[in-house]
Amino acid sequence: MTKRIMTVDDSVSVRQMVSFTLKNAGYETVEACDGSDALTKLNGSGVQMIVTDLNMPNLDGIGLIREVRTKPEYKFIPIIMLTTESQENKKQEGKSAGATGWIVKPFKPEQLLAVIKKVLG
Amino acid sequence: MMIDDIKNGIARLTGIVGGLIGGTEDQFLYIGSRLNEVYNEVESISRQASSLVGILESSAMKKTIGQFYEVLDRMDRHIRSSDTKFNNGMDALKEVRDVVSHVGNPLANFRKIVKKLKILSISTKIESAQLKHMEIDFVNLAGDVEQLSALIHEKSTSIDNHRRSLVSLVQQTLAKVIGINEKSKWYVNEVLGNIKSSINLLENKQELSFNVADSMLARFNATSKRVGEVVMEMQFHDITRQQVEHIRDVMDTMEKKLDPMATGPDGADIGEEKTSLMAEAAIACELQKAQLVDARDKFVRAIIAIMDNLKGVVINVFKIIDDVQKITGTTDIISANFFSNIESETASVIEKLEEGTLASRELSEAMGGLSTSVSTISGLVDDIEEIGEEIELIAVNARVKAAHTGSEGAPLGVIAEAIQHLSIDATSQKTTISELLRRVIAATEDLHMVMAENISGGVSDTGNIIEELAILLTELKAMNDEVITLVSEIETKSRGLSDVIENTILDITVHNDFACDVDAASVYFDDVISKIKEMVSEDDLKKARGLSLKYIEKNYTMQRERIVHQSIAAPNVIPFDSHGRGKAASAISEDAIESDELGDNVELF
Numbered sequence: 001m002t003k004r005i006m007t008v009d010d011s012v013s014v015r016q017m018v019s020f021t022l023k024n025a026g027y028e029t030v031e032a033c034d035g036s037d038a039l040t041k042l043n044g045s046g047v048q049m050i051v052t053d054l055n056m057p058n059l060d061g062i063g064l065i066r067e068v069r070t071k072p073e074y075k076f077i078p079i080i081m082l083t084t085e086s087q088e089n090k091k092q093e094g095k096s097a098g099a100t101g102w103i104v105k106p107f108k109p110e111q112l113l114a115v116i117k118k119v120l121g
Numbered sequence: 122m123m124i125d126d127i128k129n130g131i132a133r134l135t136g137i138v139g140g141l142i143g144g145t146e147d148q149f150l151y152i153g154s155r156l157n158e159v160y161n162e163v164e165s166i167s168r169q170a171s172s173l174v175g176i177l178e179s180s181a182m183k184k185t186i187g188q189f190y191e192v193l194d195r196m197d198r199h200i201r202s203s204d205t206k207f208n209n210g211m212d213a214l215k216e217v218r219d220v221v222s223h224v225g226n227p228l229a230n231f232r233k234i235v236k237k238l239k240i241l242s243i244s245t246k247i248e249s250a251q252l253k254h255m256e257i258d259f260v261n262l263a264g265d266v267e268q269l270s271a272l273i274h275e276k277s278t279s280i281d282n283h284r285r286s287l288v289s290l291v292q293q294t295l296a297k298v299i300g301i302n303e304k305s306k307w308y309v310n311e312v313l314g315n316i317k318s319s320i321n322l323l324e325n326k327q328e329l330s331f332n333v334a335d336s337m338l339a340r341f342n343a344t345s346k347r348v349g350e351v352v353m354e355m356q357f358h359d360i361t362r363q364q365v366e367h368i369r370d371v372m373d374t375m376e377k378k379l380d381p382m383a384t385g386p387d388g389a390d391i392g393e394e395k396t397s398l399m400a401e402a403a404i405a406c407e408l409q410k411a412q413l414v415d416a417r418d419k420f421v422r423a424i425i426a427i428m429d430n431l432k433g434v435v436i437n438v439f440k441i442i443d444d445v446q447k448i449t450g451t452t453d454i455i456s457a458n459f460f461s462n463i464e465s466e467t468a469s470v471i472e473k474l475e476e477g478t479l480a481s482r483e484l485s486e487a488m489g490g491l492s493t494s495v496s497t498i499s500g501l502v503d504d505i506e507e508i509g510e511e512i513e514l515i516a517v518n519a520r521v522k523a524a525h526t527g528s529e530g531a532p533l534g535v536i537a538e539a540i541q542h543l544s545i546d547a548t549s550q551k552t553t554i555s556e557l558l559r560r561v562i563a564a565t566e567d568l569h570m571v572m573a574e575n576i577s578g579g580v581s582d583t584g585n586i587i588e589e590l591a592i593l594l595t596e597l598k599a600m601n602d603e604v605i606t607l608v609s610e611i612e613t614k615s616r617g618l619s620d621v622i623e624n625t626i627l628d629i630t631v632h633n634d635f636a637c638d639v640d641a642a643s644v645y646f647d648d649v650i651s652k653i654k655e656m657v658s659e660d661d662l663k664k665a666r667g668l669s670l671k672y673i674e675k676n677y678t679m680q681r682e683r684i685v686h687q688s689i690a691a692p693n694v695i696p697f698d699s700h701g702r703g704k705a706a707s708a709i710s711e712d713a714i715e716s717d718e719l720g721d722n723v724e725l726f
Contacts, residue, residue: 016355100725101726
């Protein structure tokens with residue numbers, strides 16, 4: 001069964017590239033433009049993994065992780081931060097909120113796919 | 122110079138910077154959608170190229186080659202068998218020729234018998250003239266002998282004529298057999314040559330396809346890598362956008378800081394607080410200009426890299442076409458000549474094999490004529506046998522008449538004895554001829570049988586070979602049609618893909634537009650900075666550098682921004698590599714990213 005991954009980013013071009021990479025590797029994708037949009041689209045979506053940006057309007061990546069972790073059905077869903085932010089304190093903040101991993105932009109398609117394979121199996 | 126002017130200048134800069142990136146994403150989305158098309162098309166071409174290699178490497182192709190070898194073996198057997206049969210035929214024909222030639226000797230003896238009979242007839246007439254009584258009986262005897270000699274002459278001449286015509290027929294048949302044998306060998310050699318060259322071509326292509334398949338795989342991998350590079354460079358829109366937004370935010374903060382100060386005229390002495398703020402504004406502008414120039418360089422570099430990689434995809438696609446053509450030969454050979462040559466050559470070979478069969482039939486008919494001639498000669502030999510019996514009777518009659526004549530008929534007794542000897546001689550010659558003709562009949566029958574077998578076997582072999590060649594040809598044509606379709610589709614798609622990429626590249630202007638806008642903004646930055654510097658001293662600027670840097674630094678999210686910042690704050694440190702994208706200097710120790718097999722920018726918790 002095809003695995004479904006949600007990509008959350010306020011940049012349309014980044015969402016386009018993440019979806020391009022994932023679809024060509026055989027994954028289904030769901031796109032959200034910020035944390036708030038992601039939470040709306042998450043329910044009943046069958047999403048098995050989230051790849052999210054950090055800095056976004058309405059609800060940022062850390063806020064999204066915290067919200068998602070409160071939902072019993074998504075308590076253990078893998079969440080990867082995909083952001084330009086590389087500071088250690090931010091990473092620690094993400095880790096504390098429940099992020100599974102951290103990728104600093106720009107990513108190479110094979111890196112993203114390797115992370116997904118490692119996390120999703 | 123008014124602080125208001127500076128504040129307004131910074132406000133204007135805030136507006137200019139804020140508007141820099143807004144309209145650029147559409148082109149990135151356009152490139153992204155084209156990239157998707159390109160990738161799908163490359164995938165499709167990749168699948169078709171793999172199918173092409175698959176056909177050339179397929180078991181069907183191997184089977185066809187194997188069948189070609191089988192035909193080759195059968196042709197070899199056909200040659201050997203034909204050679205043996207033709208040699209047998211040749212031997213039989215030569216025997217017929219030799220035996221028929223030998224028939225000439227006993228026939229020459231018949232001529233001697235005829236001569237002697239004529240002399241005996243005359244002698245009988247002379248002797249009978251000396252005997253007054255019984256003259257009539259001897260005259261009759263002489264007449265019988267004369268008639269007999271004429272009959273023998275007639276029959277032996279007829280036999281000789283038939284013999285000569287038989288020898289001539291055998292010579293012609295022999296020449297024909299030799300011709301057919303040589304022709305047959307030539308046909309078969311041509312068949313073998315054509316099949317061998319076809320097999321070699323197929324085998325070469327098959328071998329080549331193995332090598333080219335690896336090369337094609339490498340090209341597809343290279344293309345995928347190019348596409349991956351484009352995906353990475355495409356993210357620089359977002360990175361640049363964030364960097365530009367941070368610049369705008371700093372300028373906005375600066376504008377707000379200046380706002381309460383922007384009242385009243387500024388003279389030579391604008392007050393310590395205002396001086397400090399103005400110096401801070403100058404440093405902030407310098408820093409943000411540097412950030413903006415860095416953002417421009419990154420952005421332009423990313424777009425150029427995108428274009429280069431897209432061009433690289435086109436180059437790879439054309440290399441794939443080259444690979445395809447290496448396997449199939451040039452496009453012209455595939456479509457016009459390669460398989461159609463095999464088809465026409467095979468058709469010509471089939472035609473020649475059929476001609477050979479027809480010639481063999483003609484030979485068989487000629488063999489029928491040979492048999493008829495031999496039968497006619499046999500009939501004539503039977504006639505001679507009857508003549509021999511008649512000589513015997515005449516000889517007995519002559520002896521009886523000589524005995525009746527008494528001592529006067531003694532000479533006639535000698536004649537009668539001579540006739541008796543001629544009878545024995547004629548019988549002996551007849552036996553010799555009969556034996557020789559029996560050998561001719563036997564040899565002719567053998568030859569006829571050999572030829573019949575040869576034709577029937579030849580027709581059967583030729584028919585099977587023709588059938589098999591036709592099947593192989595049909596299979597080859599089917600494979601060829603598939604190859605032609607695939608090659609044509611790959612070429613069409615590749616050229617279409619090339620057009621899409623080239624048009625996409627032509628449509629990309631965003632980097633030039635952005636660079637122009639940034640250059641214009643830089644001029645404005647310089648203008649504002651120089652105006653401020655007219656109002657503050659170097660000492661003021663030094664103090665401001667220390668004050669303003671920290672709050673600006675907090676605004677950054679990207680390591681690259683910090684690197685640029687430090688290059689202004691601590692210009693003696695070279696914090697990044699020549700490409701401007703490398704890891705920061707060791708000064709930025711807190712940003713050290715855990716490195717593992719996933720890459721320096723990836724960390725799993």
